[in-house]
Amino acid sequence: MTMPEEDTSTTRALRGLESGSPSVRLRAALTVGTAPDPRFVDRLVERCAVEPEFHVREMLTWALTRHSSSRTVPKLIDELRSERAQARSQALHTLSKVGDRHAWPAITRALLTDADDEVARSAWRAAVVLVPAGEKSALAAVLATQLGRGGRETRLSLSRALIALGEVITPTLRAAMADADPRVRLHAIATERLLTDPDAGFESAIEEAKRVVALGGTGQEG
Known part of the structure; x- marks a missing residue:
């Protein structure tokens, strides 16, 4: 049986996603996103899990956001149980871009505390986008x-996620400022500084927090 022309185009685009050339894969993802088709969703999700190039992964995510969330969200949630860290992190990243709050229950504590920094960072970003207003305090406690x-980028990602939750994080940060671990105290103090002065900059906030911790303070004096 002869395939319809549109099926031939679909096959060509899907084949392009598997090309050895990043530029071909990028164009294929652009094509798929430009003409959304539910038949693309499974392959897009599968490719996200293994795509080595950042800019191609971003195009794959964009292509997925062009499809119906009723189709993409269940597939992305399934990926959160993958043993492959990239599958989990990219699915979380895409869920944050889709913004469908039906996905909120899938953002588990296990993902928010995942041993892989990229997965955890993606989970933090997704969580602050999807969290219902009534669960912000509980999320802040987990975060x-x-x-x-981790290192600078991980700590910055966490600070940004906490700050995105707003003033609800203040009691949690104040408790962390008295933690026995100086790394926790420093990070909490720096985050509180950024919450009250967003223009301070992360590096400046960290340096100020270091001075406070070195002097044995908690950042709550005065």
Whole structure:
């Protein structure tokens, strides 16, 4: 049986996603996003899990956002259980871009505390986009357990996620400022500084927090 012309085009685009050339894969993802078709969704999600090029992954995510969330969200949620870290992180990243709050229950504590920094960072970003207003305090409490974690980019991502929740994080940060771990205290103090003065900059906030911690303070004096 002869395939309809549109099926031939679909096949060509899907084949392009598997090309050895990043530029071909990028064009294929652009094509798929420009002409959304539910038949593309599974392959787009699968490709996100293994695509090595950042800019291609971003185009894949964009292509997925062009499709119906009723089709994409269940597939992305399935990916959150993958053993492959990239599958989890990219699915979380895409869910944050789709913005469908039906996905909120899938943002589990396990993902928010994932051992892989990229997965955790993606989970934090997705969580602050999807969290219902009534659950912001509970989310802040979970995020606070990650204070002091990782290098600069990880700590900055966490600070940004906490700050995105707004003033609801203040009691949680104040508690963390008295933590026994100086890394936690430093990160909490810096985050509180950024909350009250968004123009301060992360580096400046960290340096100020270091001075406070070095002097044995908690950032709550005065």
